[in-house]
Amino acid sequence: MLETDVLVAGAGPAGLLLAAELALAGVRTTIVERHPERPPYCRGFNLNSRALDLLARRGLADGLVAEGHRVPHAPVTGLPGPLLLDGAATDHPFSLGIPQTRVEEVLEARAQELGAEILRGHELLSFTQDDSGVTTSLHNGLTVRARYLAGCDGGRSTVRKQAGIGFPGVAARWFALLADVECELPYGPSAGPDGRTVFVIPRPGYVRIVVREDEPPADKDTPVTLELVQAQVDAVLGRHVPLRAPRWLSRFGDAARLASSYRSGRVLLAGDAAHIHPPAGAIGVNVALDDAFNLGWKLAATVRGTAPAGLLDTYHAERHAAGARILANTRAQVAVEEAGDEPWADLLRRVAAHPAGNRALAEIITGLDARYETGEHPWLGRLAPDVPLTVSGRPTHLAALLHAGRPVLVDLAGAFGGWSGEVEVVAASSGLDIGGVLLRPDGHVAWVTEGTDDTGLAEAVRRWVGDAPVPASA
Template sequence: MSVLVAGAGPAGLLVAAELALAGVGVRVVDRLPARSAFCRGFTLNARSLELLDRRGLAGRFLAEGPTVPFTMFADPSRPLDLTTLASDHPYVLGIPQTRTEELLEQWLAELGVPVEWGHEVVGLRAGDTGVDVTLAPGGTVRADYLVGCDGSRSTVRKLAGIGFPGTDATRFGLLADVELADPEALPFGMTTGVDGTVFAIPRPGYLRVVIDEPHPPEDRDTPVTLDYFQRQLDRVLGYRVELRAPRWLSRFSDAARQADRYVAGRVMLAGDAAHVHPPAGAVGVNVALADAMNLGWKLAATVRGHAPAGLLGTYDDERRSSGAVVLRTTRAQSVLGDPDPRLDPVRELLAELAALPQVNDYLVELVTGVGTRYDMGVPGEHPWLGRLVPDLGLVVDGEPTSLARLLRPGRPVLLWFAERPPRVPGTVVLCRAECPVHPGIEGILVRPDGFAAWISTAADPQPQSTLDAALATWCAPPPSLAG
């Protein structure tokens, strides 16, 4: 087996699918006996939908729930407008995380890889040529690479000795998926009580109730019982709203930590295993998918032997700096959510700023990840360079198509709109295309994850040497095809 993926959450499922798509042998194990029925997240954002679109999958997800053209930064009462977001999907999709995972698992099964439930990673020994991974049950198996997608308490991260520096929790919250004895007793949205606020979010067949927990027990792993949650809710409200039929009771915090390496030799981390942050903005699934999409094709090229030197290292560079932005953004929102009245002037000022279109646009690019720009190491002034290229409408061989469609096989694509196309390595799809909406573009090298690695335009022409440099950085040819 080439790659073992630990964890069948969003990160593990997508990274495994990317590997399978590239023809790499992959196993996915998860310690749970079956997918958990508890649903944590309920959203997919613009960036996730764009990425899923590059594999022809967005439609499956969009069929599952409503979309809303707004998101938030810190203050749920002042939504940010997404309609001006430079995205193919300028909205948030409401979809239970469990359903997202089911759809990803289905995609993985279509690619021939079943999830192996009930197998926990309990040991690993990484060497220069592979990783010996101990599974319980299952014994020791050998993989060329191990990807730890095993969540915030990642065993893989700990066993690999990867540091997880950051800040400890200072604020705690409680969450209860419950029903109300009297359905009218608590309105949806925010209710201000005598000792804090209550958020009541309608979910299919139940209510998610979220409150602060100013004095958590010494042992933060103490299970949250319905009785305990009821008492905390009564305290916040100052009156009793009777809860019943608990489905899931949980505690969360504003702890923020990030792995000090995402790649440690033959062991990699993605998703919550690599970063934890305050829940503000509900982005964890989305960041996990962005990690997976960035890692998958790079690891696949490495396994298949045609990766340029250092390609895996760019996963570490790109996603660790993106993760740092997520930590900063969620921490900022968490601070702004502190009920301390001394923060009121800051909140008011931010609300005034966010009402300005430019600030709105800046914030929505930040919280959705749509503003993500990687350093491609080549010159160029085009605004798409280093960013996800929009799903361009194209004409190829007289037939209409689109960039997202061309990217479905997960290979790099050189779109060439001018005369005399260059020679490219055999791993790259060279596509002579017309792009009626953007007639000034001469060529774009698009990585398998949809990011522009090189662009030449009539206004900003780039010499062949810069294209060669980009090809050598992202898509070196297999030795048999070199030269």
């Protein structure tokens, strides 16, 4: 029997980032991935501003940004113009064109460097949980005993089903065929005689064709063939346009479902295992990373025994609510696309055409509006901006203080140096009207003051970090 602290099922973006976060905190972590190697096709091709902001809190964004292609707006479906990110609440006011497979490679290398074990060609079949852990059976007869199991195993999650976690939502009303091929169609939509379209998306060395099926298939799992896509493309366009050199053929629909709970005892869900939604706004990878980043430090603290009571449950509280918003946002984009000249859709289009409305929609659709608690100070509950700082006489920036994945109390007033314990206190200076800020390991603000008043700091430390740290004078 293999023993580990956390068993992660699935080496997609969620599983890989979660494993890296756990390993960073010194937690023994094993990933089991059913595929012997990463599939040759690539699903997603973008990281949004929110995901880049989060990855920057571990020093992972700059390398990806250097490799990718910047686009100054957020992907959106159904609105006529782009959602511009200029002036949005982000340190990365652009979307990054980069293959999902490349992001996975970077995360996998990091997880392994930090000590996580990745077992490819290992499929999780079933598990049982008891008071002290989870015993998991794999397809090859291997048994893994772990203190926690994280289901990052995609939309058809075995972990979610075996845990008995409901997946309520709406079934797909339509399906579209996807084909990564070579063909002579121009990029963008090509309309046929009756107005139906074939959409062509440029990809490196090939194109991605997307065309809706006329009727939902009798069995959505029937393999898609080149002949099927070819026939549908020709039928929609009313002429024959040859599709060549197929790399990947698939089908997707507009189903939207959200796990009824992101936690069941010692079992947690993240990424597509917890939510599926229409493919609007190119958001799936980004939400998967957001979930993993939120869960990682909380689960690590729980495994290490330093977590305050209830910390792990805040994962469901924060990310289930975020998941519900993602479902609403993506369904709304599809609804606008299908709404024609409905008055409400016209209103939304005019909101999007207004500069302030455009920016607000960009922030909402990319998840930049994430705020886990509200309060008077605008920073509270939000991801703290990556402001320039001076620490020990040297220039640095706020995100760099989080690279170690620990909670940090940034003391900008020289007033909080006596705090100790799990919280690292960093004396810094900046041009900001901030006296001190307590950052969770994911960079969200747990407490902030503009002066030297530490009211609420002890409570915030108890709530997010644990009981141990106290001011030296206490």
